[in-house]
Amino acid sequence: MSQTAISEKDRETLQKILSLAEDVTKQIRKRRDPQVDIPVRALSNVTFNERKRIIEMGRRTSQRQLFNLSQAKSFMQTMLVASGVKQLLMQDKTASIRNLFYMLKHTIKGIKEETFNDQDECDPIIEDMEVLISSLREELHLAAESRGAMVGNIILNDSGDEIDCSRMGSGGYAIPSIVEPNKIQFQKCPAAFVLHVEKGTVWNRFNEDKFWKKHNCILTHGAGQPPRGVRRLLYRFQNELKLPVYCLLDNDPWGYYIYSVIKQGSINLAFESQRMAVPEARFIGLRSIDFKRCGLSDSVKIDLNDTDKKRAKQIAEYPWFAKKKSWQKEIALMLENGFKLEVESLVSKDISYVTEEYVPQRLKEGNFLD
């Protein structure tokens, strides 16, 4: 297989995989017990970096040894994942984590044991590989299910095709799972900011009203909890294009949580925050004050249930919300209200109230939660 076609970034990642393999074979040649040191991905090894405002992993590692009954299988699996990723990089192809699982699953010669019993056994090893060689899984050529779409004043190049997001009709550009710079380059971006909305149906309203044209922005959605591709793209918008990112989400614990993941990263995948989190993101709404501020009717209230109340209290204690008075006030008011509000409920004022009044008003006032 030729390596000539692969990008510089891929060559770098490949080099890390090869170094890992060389390190193990070197140990074997020296007749040492082969092992790798894997950064600990537990909550106990995660901190919130106040200055950078992202979740970060600590420096604790744990050993994974071949000649250790409880670690032998995961050691073997780690080497298998490394070899699978190497193959993907050398062929310049991407695969889903399901694909990788099937690529690597087989009955081990001589015994009846499977290399992996199920996907759940493979996924943590992929995450180990990410932290082991400090590469995002997208850099390992591993894709997830993609969700979400984009329109707006930006022209990008995706795998050699020029995509003008201001001419994408009602459907939009489907945001792929892997949006790394060797695949997607920003060619021209007159847009002044990004508006990220929670749901496709809300995105439709903004696109139909040509909000992005009137307000010179980029419009994205993630079909609920934004998938990795969308988060990584928002990260690139903030970091490479220096665009402010405003989030329009529901006034409920789930909306708060989505904002938290976009802004600080996911606790389970803390090691990725450095290149996925968007600490400058702003929460444009819906806010707990909106019931009064927008003069909504009782009919649009949705009562908080016990799970909502419990989740709201948990989220209030996240380190990045705990020290912010504005967020403490926001969450306390929702609990005091006793109800939640969906973005869609603004339609009760007027079908285009959200695009013509609500968001323009917040942008004009500069009124956001941080």
Place this chain on the structure above:
Amino acid sequence: MSQTAISEKDRETLQKILSLAEDVTKQIRKRRDPQVDIPVRALSNVTFNERKRIIEMGRRTSQRQLFNLSQAKSFMQTMLVASGVKQLLMQDKTASIRNLFYMLKHTIKGIKEETFNDQDECDPIIEDMEVLISSLREELHLAAESRGAMVGNIILNDSGDEIDCSRMGSGGYAIPSIVEPNKIQFQKCPAAFVLHVEKGTVWNRFNEDKFWKKHNCILTHGAGQPPRGVRRLLYRFQNELKLPVYCLLDNDPWGYYIYSVIKQGSINLAFESQRMAVPEARFIGLRSIDFKRCGLSDSVKIDLNDTDKKRAKQIAEYPWFAKKKSWQKEIALMLENGFKLEVESLVSKDISYVTEEYVPQRLKEGNFLD
């Protein structure tokens, strides 16, 4: 509000709504009890049309009266939905069914009753409206969450923007929820067929390998069970462009079910089959013979559970499968195998086996299930 900007089709739909309203007011003026006759949407009023090979509604209707204690509320809701849809059509805007619910939900003057308590109360009334005036909900300007993407040799016009699906990079064109001809026109289509795959991750493999370029086709996915927009688009590909539609789905009851919905329509929404079902669709795989035919290893088998077995037997009894020997054989063999197979499992042969061997071979042989 001006009606000048709305399309001919919308004007037609609007006219049906106005006729409905005039009919009711005429009854009132004649001092009759106002009522509407609504086609029955129950399974008892559904048949499989052998000739057209789609599910169809029968002619049974039921009366919905204002002066009837058990029907007064749904009569009022029917009129409300009609007025909401009229507003959307006149403003030339689309809304999600969630939006429509919020547009119409309010406390009725003088009493403390809500027009709709929750979405579940609104959805069936929307379906009533569809059958009442023989319009798809898309024609009523009602959108669903969109899912799925498309690439390939077709140029279309979406709301005034030219979308060249052969230049859509790795992401693709996000298939919108509403793909009606007044929104989306096919401009040029050199493609010879459509390949519809179940999942986005499989679609990625086909797009990355530029399958659609080599085989001159259109490539779509629906992120699982294809949403209405995708099904309606496949319908238009078959009917307007006369393109064969091949489906690549998992070898499991869920894959069979997806094929059934694409091909014959959903039993719950039988009235839509006439303009959503794709009776000419072909099932390209995976087939129960593929474990042997492709020489797969035991490692990729997934045991059928009790639910799988039950579902498989139910699907075998669907009228459009019951009379087909090929499908009876297919389902019987899966039950005999005792396992199911995912499309992703073909990667165990080679990462591009599915795009370079499996599908090209089936196309060459003309080997499909009908």
